Amino acid sequence: MAIDQDMETGENRLKEDIRETLIQHGVNGTCKKTKESLWVVYFSTFVAVCGSFEFGSCVGFSSPTQSAIREELELSLAEYSLFGSILTFGAMIGAITSGAIADSIGRKGAMRVSAIFCIAGWLAIYFAKGALPLDIGRLSMGYGMGVFSYVVPVFIAEIAPKNLRGGLTTVNQLMICCGVSLAFVIGTVLTWRTLALTGLVPCFILLLGLFFIPESPRWLEKMGRHEQFEAALQQLRGKDADISQEAEEIKEYIETLEKLPKAKMLDLFQRRYWRSVMIGVGLMVIQQFGGINGICFYVSQTFESAGFPANVGTITYACLQVVVTALGAVLMDKAGRRPLLLVSGSGLVFGCILAGTSFYLKANELASTVSPLLAVTGILVYIGSFSIGMGATPWVIMSEIFPINVKGVAGSLATLVNWFGAWAVSFTFNFLMSWSTYGTFILYTVINVLGILFIAMFVPETKGRTLEQIQAAINNS
Template identity: 65%
Template sequence: MAINEEFENGENKGTGELTEPFISREKVTSYEEVESHMSSNRGKIGMVLLSTAVAVCGSFEFGSCVGYSAPTQSAIREDLQLSLSEYSMFGSILTIGAMVGALTSGQIADFIGRKGAMVLSSLFCIAGWLTVYLSKGALSLDIGRVFTGYGCGIFSYVVPIFIAEIAPKNLRGGLTTVNQLMIVLGSSVAFLIGSIVTWRTLALTGLIPCVLLLLGLFFVPESPRWLAKMGRQKEFEVAMRRLRGKDVDITEEVTEIQDYIETLHALPKAGVLDLFQRKYIRSLIIGVGLMILQQFGGINGIGFYVSETFIAAGCSGKTGTIAYACVQVPITLLGALLIDISGRRPLIMISATGTFLGCFFTGMSFFLKSHDLLLEWAPMLAVSGVLIYIGSFAIGMGPVPWVMMSEIFPINVKGAAGSFVTLICWFGAWAVSYTFNFLMNWSSAGTFFFYSGVSAITVLFVAKFVPETKERTLEEIQASINM
């Protein structure tokens, strides 16, 4: 990296006096002053925080799309005369669009950049929301939902990648968890606003985070790592300066990034079929297993149609939805704080135990109601069960599998593994969200007992197959997996 030309090896060419190009031209008289100045340089993270705030508008948009169907089900069905199967298609088809978005997200983000991918996602979501707002029937509703799903699929990949690539290593973990927090916040806000406005108005509120994101991207730099990967050296250095501060010595970090890019180029490209080699198969079993169990525990069915679930249990759909929304955010924040304290395995096992109990209590409430037993207790049991379920899911089963995805696969197969596991996740989300209403018509109690069984299997799966990854290097994690 070039620095001011009048300095060479810390010596002023004109006077021979020792200088401090990265600290100050004035003489530093004490250790405390040096520490104060270095802390000032390290503290110049305003652009990192602004860039993160802009990017997580995409996460908020993702949550808004997921949360939209819960408070609007009865109103949309009544206004547009939709059958149960037509609304189930509308609710679940978001995940079909997201699957396609997730499959193409890596190539898009590599081809047009992280900022370009977020712009494309926003445009698809805007088109989708406007289509939903103007809908007169099931077909236009579904087209709009697919568009927003496609945007969400790209957001689900590019937002955490962008944040991880711009953040200093000491802040990367904390800033990356903001992504999950904003998804939950977006979903909760959609639940709350949807309880007081019409479904068409709620669709228009989905435009707000997209517009904020598009405006914000004008003021933040592109990912330096992507610029380095594309060989755009001058823009790479400019982006690093904007993110770290013009007076900060970025030489070491720049060298690390360039070495990492060279390592990536040197490694052979891995495809999905390579994941089935013996040396990767246990990592694949862990990754796919966690995602299947996460989804088939019922989260998207319960989340997409929570208002109707409360009504079926004999509760107020609006009150239950508001309570659901209020529980998600603080519990997700608590989980983000605990993940590096408790470790991954204990947190996910405690979480799965909680989702088991939540589904079991909800199933019991429907069982009691169907047999005319303890009818005064059934609604309270249903509300308690659903709230226990969502609180337990938010603290572990929601975020932890995604954290582990970034830790259990070797660097040379992370791209292929991430795409494959994300596809499995979205397929599971579609299957659960599409079948939920049909299962509830078949047996409400049986539906929740099935989900509680999946949660019980999750505890056993984690205890048997999943290693602890907290405070371990990649090499240590691989050694524990392949023992």
């Protein structure tokens, strides 16, 4: 009995020692590694999304400065309209070249190029004495925006752990919203030249921060920089983390892709890529042709057309957009991509129906006291629904679904389609509203319904999967 008790006591002590060892080296080690990993990943994301904030600053600049610039520089409405719209053309050029730049000089190099173009643009606007330097500056800013719109979500997707990738990538859209909203607010109290100088701040923070963050490990491995690849991945995951399995998956995947010929734009239409391209481009079409840029660019005018105070509606819209986009970032890795897209699409349809009904009642002089409230409710439902899903999620999925050997050209194509859609919708919105106010929203309703069907039929769930697992699922489906 004594021997048995001694053996039992010894076993219990051994189990306790093992348990304590596991806690100290396992749980505590995991917490330590997680904190180290999160610190590097979060800081790298913060630096990258300074480019997103810059994006928003560029977009938001023209709205509060229109009257001051036109008065000081004696610009006609047509000249100022060119100044505003040329931003989109610069972004298209940036989108075309963004993939090639990001693939040739790296994700960090592409962000540096974008920041330099934006800085040059802001300075040209600040010192402008006429229409030409304004347009040149705006075009330069647009180019930087076009590159940022591709490279920032791609960089974040390639450095983030799979359980954080969606939420961190969504911060891209959140910071764009913050940049737009801040430019609108401070533009009401600053001169337009001073507002241009504030646009330099995120660029300088970005350029400084890039010296302290690692390059995308996947890009480094693709370029054959194996030691730098492992060092960057180790830095992102924590110095004590075991990266062997993740590193091996990335290496095997890239080795397979490297056996394929270098991709060109026409190669995207091959059978092996068609599903990824269809999903990426299709989501960009849905996002833009559902009416977002027409409604947002002319939201004040839309509220006025509905008989609602423009200032109240616009400020409410700006606040709602930031809050709901932040909520979407939180839900991205919890609810998943597909549910957010489907909920967002349903809200867009409902918002369009409410706004369209309001304009129909006004056109037929029915329920005059109800129609303005119905219009603002519809537009705010539309904006909130877009912000929680359709605004950020297509960019998140775009950064996840393309194989790395075609990510450059495929990302450029998707971004180009996005910017073309932004231009087409913003250009045609006023003409459509002149044709039929309620008919415009009926058209957007139909497009958003088709978008819901597309998402339900073709878009996969990418939450909680590595980029390599996503590719395997798409290619096998």
